[in-house]
Amino acid sequence: MPKLAQMSKELSDVQLVVSELVGEHAIPIIDFLTGKEKISEFIIAEELEMEINEVRNILYLLLEHNIVRFLRKKDRIKGWYICYWDFNDHMVPHLKFKILENKLENLHNRLTAESAGQYYICTRACMRATFDEAMEMNFKCAECGIILQEQDNTRTKEFLSERIAELEKQLNKAKPKKRKVKASA
Numbered sequence: 001m002p003k004l005a006q007m008s009k010e011l012s013d014v015q016l017v018v019s020e021l022v023g024e025h026a027i028p029i030i031d032f033l034t035g036k037e038k039i040s041e042f043i044i045a046e047e048l049e050m051e052i053n054e055v056r057n058i059l060y061l062l063l064e065h066n067i068v069r070f071l072r073k074k075d076r077i078k079g080w081y082i083c084y085w086d087f088n089d090h091m092v093p094h095l096k097f098k099i100l101e102n103k104l105e106n107l108h109n110r111l112t113a114e115s116a117g118q119y120y121i122c123t124r125a126c127m128r129a130t131f132d133e134a135m136e137m138n139f140k141c142a143e144c145g146i147i148l149q150e151q152d153n154t155r156t157k158e159f160l161s162e163r164i165a166e167l168e169k170q171l172n173k174a175k176p177k178k179r180k181v182k183a184s185a
């Protein structure tokens with residue numbers, strides 16, 4: 001069990017970063033660039049059997065997040081400019097850390113909201129409303145009209161707290177070490 005978890009974690013850092021920031025469709029391009037240097041966008045398009053514009057669009061999105069970098073060179077024979085791409089694999093730990101940080105913040109916000117407000121639910125599971133929303137609807141479900149019940153959100157809060165503790169551990173492990181050295185230098 002821990003071995004499998006570790007293996008999939010090892011595999012998925014890059015995949016996690018790419019799919020969270022750009023989308024799963026960008027993973028094949030990163031896979032293709034991995035272990036190579038200065039790859040022409042035409043080669044990527046050809047090898048992955050994609051349209052050049054599609055490849056460029058994905059590369060620009062990856063570039064926005066610093067996941068790739070490029071070098072623009074004039075082709076001496078054809079006379080036009082070609083971009084050569086590299087995967088910034090050293091960025092992956094920093095980007096992963098940022099993603100986890102954002103997730104943790106969202107969970108904290110949700111827990112705060114759960115702790116602050118009482119929620120009302122339709123027992124037929126049509127909807128869930130805050131106290132203010134429920135009051136506006138006279139405590140009746142907007143879908144089916146039955147009276148809304150006060151929700152016991154103890155389980156939700158417990159679940160969120162567990163996820164937060166888990167994510168804090170992950171975040172501690174994911175903390176990029178090199179960045180700290182550079183920042184203090």
Ligand SMILES: [Zn+2]
Nearest residue numbers: 122126141144
């Ligand atoms: Zn309902």
